[in-house]
Amino acid sequence: MNETKTLIVSSSPHIRTPRDTxxxxxxxxxxxxxxxxxxxxxxxWRPIMVTAISVASCVLFEFGYRRLMKKPDTxxxxxxxxxxxxxxxxxxxxxxxWLPIIGxxxxxxxxxxxxxxxxxxxxxxxxxxxxxxxxxYAVLMxxxxxxxxxxxxxxxxxxxxxxxxxxxxxxxxxxxxxxxNTGGCIGEISAIALLLGGAYLVYRKVISLRIxxxxxxxxxxxxxxxxxxxxxxxxxxxxxxxxxxLLGAIFMATDYCTSPVTPKGQIIFGVGxxxxxxxxxxxxxxxxxxxxxxxxxxxxxxxIDKATAPRRFGVEPKHSFRKLWAKISRKGRKGEENA
Amino acid sequence: xxxxxxxxxxxxxxxxxxxxxxISTIPQPAQVVIPMSQHIGxxxxxxxxxGDEVKLGQKIGEAKAPVSAPVHASVSGKVVAIEPxxxxxxxxxxxxxxxxxxKDTPAExxxxxxxxxxxxxxxxxxxxxxAGIVGMGGATFPTAFKIxxxxxxxxxxxxxxxxxxxxxxxxxxxxLEHPVELLKGIQLIMRACKxxxxxFGIELNKKFxxxxxxxxxxxxxxxxxxxxxxxxxxxxxxxxxxxxTGREVPxxxxxxxxxxxxxxxxxxxxxxxxxxxxxxxxxxVVTVSGxxxxxxxxxxxxxxxxxxxxFEQTGGFQKExxxxxxxxxxxxxxxxxxxxxxxxxxxxxxxxxxxxxxxVENPTCIRCGQCISACPMNLQPIYMYIYEEKGDIEMMQKLxxxxxxxxxxxxxxCPGRLHLTHAFKTGKAKIQAYNAALKAKEEAEKxxxxxxxxxx
Numbered sequence: 024m025n026e027t028k029t030l031i032v033s034s035s036p037h038i039r040t041p042r043d044t045x046x047x048x049x050x051x052x053x054x055x056x057x058x059x060x061x062x063x064x065x066x067x068w069r070p071i072m073v074t075a076i077s078v079a080s081c082v083l084f085e086f087g088y089r090r091l092m093k094k095p096d097t098x099x100x101x102x103x104x105x106x107x108x109x110x111x112x113x114x115x116x117x118x119x120x121w122l123p124i125i126g127x128x129x130x131x132x133x134x135x136x137x138x139x140x141x142x143x144x145x146x147x148x149x150x151x152x153x154x155x156x157x158x159x160y161a162v163l164m165x166x167x168x169x170x171x172x173x174x175x176x177x178x179x180x181x182x183x184x185x186x187x188x189x190x191x192x193x194x195x196x197x198x199x200x201x202x203x204n205t206g207g208c209i210g211e212i213s214a215i216a217l218l219l220g221g222a223y224l225v226y227r228k229v230i231s232l233r234i235x236x237x238x239x240x241x242x243x244x245x246x247x248x249x250x251x252x253x254x255x256x257x258x259x260x261x262x263x264x265x266x267x268x269l270l271g272a273i274f275m276a277t278d279y280c281t282s283p284v285t286p287k288g289q290i291i292f293g294v295g296x297x298x299x300x301x302x303x304x305x306x307x308x309x310x311x312x313x314x315x316x317x318x319x320x321x322x323x324x325x326x327i328d329k330a331t332a333p334r335r336f337g338v339e340p341k342h343s344f345r346k347l348w349a350k351i352s353r354k355g356r357k358g359e360e361n362a
Numbered sequence: 363x364x365x366x367x368x369x370x371x372x373x374x375x376x377x378x379x380x381x382x383x384x385i386s387t388i389p390q391p392a393q394v395v396i397p398m399s400q401h402i403g404x405x406x407x408x409x410x411x412x413g414d415e416v417k418l419g420q421k422i423g424e425a426k427a428p429v430s431a432p433v434h435a436s437v438s439g440k441v442v443a444i445e446p447x448x449x450x451x452x453x454x455x456x457x458x459x460x461x462x463x464x465k466d467t468p469a470e471x472x473x474x475x476x477x478x479x480x481x482x483x484x485x486x487x488x489x490x491x492x493a494g495i496v497g498m499g500g501a502t503f504p505t506a507f508k509i510x511x512x513x514x515x516x517x518x519x520x521x522x523x524x525x526x527x528x529x530x531x532x533x534x535x536x537x538l539e540h541p542v543e544l545l546k547g548i549q550l551i552m553r554a555c556k557x558x559x560x561x562f563g564i565e566l567n568k569k570f571x572x573x574x575x576x577x578x579x580x581x582x583x584x585x586x587x588x589x590x591x592x593x594x595x596x597x598x599x600x601x602x603x604x605x606x607t608g609r610e611v612p613x614x615x616x617x618x619x620x621x622x623x624x625x626x627x628x629x630x631x632x633x634x635x636x637x638x639x640x641x642x643x644x645x646x647v648v649t650v651s652g653x654x655x656x657x658x659x660x661x662x663x664x665x666x667x668x669x670x671x672x673f674e675q676t677g678g679f680q681k682e683x684x685x686x687x688x689x690x691x692x693x694x695x696x697x698x699x700x701x702x703x704x705x706x707x708x709x710x711x712x713x714x715x716x717x718x719x720x721x722v723e724n725p726t727c728i729r730c731g732q733c734i735s736a737c738p739m740n741l742q743p744i745y746m747y748i749y750e751e752k753g754d755i756e757m758m759q760k761l762x763x764x765x766x767x768x769x770x771x772x773x774x775x776c777p778g779r780l781h782l783t784h785a786f787k788t789g790k791a792k793i794q795a796y797n798a799a800l801k802a803k804e805e806a807e808k809x810x811x812x813x814x815x816x817x818x
Contacts, residue, residue: 030686033719037694038528038719039720043720044778095724142728279728280728333742337600
């Protein structure tokens with residue numbers, strides 16, 4: 024039989040899911056679209072410019088570096104595009120055009136490619152880029168403007184987070200925070216848009232709920248217990264819906280490369296992020312703590328993964344809730360019998 | 363209640379094309395190639411010589427070892443050669459080649475067992491052993507040994523009707539077309555194993571088969587049909603036991619250690635045929651499917667029929683085949699020579715026209731962790747892969763790489779297209795070689811020390 028001359032032989036399995044890296048990255052981009060739309064509605068054309076420059080420079084730096092180092096091209100996997108969008112999303116809408124380029128250079132070349140590219144970096148590139156810019160251009164990174172439909176004095180405008188940092192509730196209404204009619208970074212203003220994107224990612228199984236829920240839940244619980252201002256619930260809600268918490272918890276902390284791979288580890292990671300966020304917001308000199316909280320937890324990923332290896336199949340772990348429960352319930356039953 | 367296992371992936375089941383038509387027969391080939399080793403355990407020695415006339419069902423190979431199964435002639439005719447031939451594992455094994463006389467003259471042994479014998483576990487086990495029945499899902503572990511070695515330990519018999527691999531429908535068709543025989547076969551296995559209760563795990567994509575088996579009184583026979591969620595690898599032995607009984611087979615252990623014995627659907631049907639009809643394991647229902655196949659269907663194939671003959675007789679290829687697989691797409695073995703004969707455990711022959719592997723030039727891990735949630739053995743493929751690449755034996759052992767059942771779920775789901783399963787197969791070999799070398803070194807040192815003692 025002539026037609027079977029060149030049969031391929033390889034190890035099983037012989038079929039693969041159609042969902043590859045590119046599909047996943049595309050899903051993330053789709054999930055980011057509502058937040059992008061919200062930023063355009065509330066900040067006008069500037070977010071488009073900042074995002075476009077950020078994405079273009081991220082892709083170019085990735086392409087240029089890989090070419091220069093004679094490594095195979097990777098810009099086709101769209102991960103650089105995602106980094107570009109996320110970097111732009113954590114810049115203020117007033118950012119000058121050259122700011123995202125410097126951020127992209129640091130994010131892509133220093134943080135991502137110097138460590139081997141996608142899957143090898145230990146810090147979230149976009150957040151590291153933001154941290155670098157915040158350290159270098161603190162004034163530019165913290166000059167806010169109100170949203171288009173806010174009737175406030177632009178010269179003395181303070182973001183909701185800034186008033187929370189002073190220990191007082193923000194005058195911005197909760198509805199405005201949900202919609203995005205408030206000041207802040209480009210991608211973080213609209214809670215509804217971010218939640219919509221998060222729901223899409225969960226539906227498409229790109230992310231699990233473990234990190235976002237444990238992250239946001241931790242922040243909610245702590246801010247409720249240690250609330251300031253008047254109104255415990257309002258304090259908690261404003262803390263959850265203002266600033267970069269949702270953007271960070273849904274899109275940044277869930278970054279595959281810089282979060283734990285074990286289910287237990289992901290919950291520990293999320294709780295850690297939440298704890299640090301509140302600590303920095305309460306006691307730090309900056310109003311926002313999400314980005315540093317995630318970056319610090321990024322450094323713990325290796326340790327968390329090691330400590331939370333799944334239980335070996337067929338072997339009962341040394342300590343487990345089931346064992347503990349068995350002990351307690353047996354004792355309980357014995358007690359009953361004696362009585 | 364719906365039973366669901368840990369981990370797993372959900373590939374498209376692709377069963378529809380072959381599932382619609384009844385099991386058919388194909389013409390017999392002019393020559394059959396019957397390997398003397400179609401099972402795990404000691405290979406058989408031929409009982410016939412070149413030039414001998416053999417009858418249908420005549421025993422032509424046997425081994426005395428307990429872990430083995432005899433081999434029978436699947437056609438009547440003349441032995442024309444006994445020589446090494448390529449088998450599905452890529453090894454050259456001794457095979458008896460029989461020239462078919464197309465008469466199907468039955469052997470004298472091809473008679474049903476006496477009714478009384480079917481009440482005695484020892485005798486049933488003996489019939490199963492004589493019939494050469496092995497695990498027909500593909501693992502080909504000798505069934506009689508599984509039964510006898512489980513006496514005193516096994517309290518639960520599980521029949522594996524999950525058929526979780528995509529494309530394969532041979533077990534499903536068997537359930538639909540021979541439900542009564544199948545249930546009687548399971549009853550015999552229960553009797554042989556000396557247990558009262560059997561669970562028959564069937565995935566929910568075979569709803570009609572579940573209803574049919576219940577209709578034929580499975581419950582009255584002590585057979586509980588357990589509907590399983592469609593998920594790969596639901597039918598992996600350890601996973602199936604865990605899903606149905608909640609027991610976990612310890613690492614490196616056998617199901618008997620947790621009181622279970624698992625038998626494949628077609629194995630149970632073969633037990634029925636051996637006991638009630640006298641037929642040894644010389645026929646298997648094979649699913650022929652895949653994108654290169656013109657007419658996907660299920661056919662009865664005599665053991666020893668070359669693959670090429672099966673493909674030709676089932677309508678041939680509609681496209682040029684790119685890859686040919688014996689077994690399922692997840693765990694089957696890619697073949698390069700179509701002269702390889704079908705064996706007792708060949709549940710399917712697949713021919714793919716294009717690259718369903720979706721191979722990429724530079725597989726890259728993005729640390730998504732999906733491999734960890736897919737692994738039915740709770741392993742961490744992502745880290746096992748890193749250390750396998752480095753050749754770090756110590757870490758590979760620490761991560762329990764040898765627990766891997768090679769189901770391929772992690773490789774299937776990997777968006778970075780890493781060759782995970784492949785790496786773990788080589789990793790196991792590396793660990794084995796390392797341990798063997800270590801042992802040899804220790805022994806050499808011991809011998810040296812003893813020599814020195816003697817010198818003193």
